[in-house]
Amino acid sequence: MKNAKTIIFYFLIGFSILEIPVFVFGIINTMVSLKYETENPTDCISLITGQDLCLTIQILKALIVVCIVTIVLLLVFRKRILNTN
Known part of the structure; x- marks a missing residue:
């Protein structure tokens, strides 16, 4: 049976990789909403939901960066994390 650290390690890498296309x-999807739910191209507030669509886009971009940083850090510190000693 694999070590719990190994399972968590590969789960985090896999989850981060799979979440990037979702984000x-x-x-x-938010950019489409931005196009059709606002009056002017510079507006960010949806006329239908009242949601700040520009904020949503910024949050999704930040989540992509977090996923990439997580993957890089896990790969850089792979030996230290998976050390079974």
């Missing part, structure tokens, strides 16, 4: 899709 990209969220950005694209």
Whole structure:
């Protein structure tokens, strides 16, 4: 049976990799909403939901960066994390 650290390590890498396309899709979806739910191209507040769509896009971009940083850090410190000693 694999070590719990190994299972968590690979789960975090896999989850981070799978979430990046989800967040990209969220950005694209929000940009479509931004186009059709606002009056002017510079507006950020949806006329339908009242949601700040620009804030949503910024949060999704930040989440993509967090996923990438998580993947990089896990790979850089892989030996230290998975050390079974």
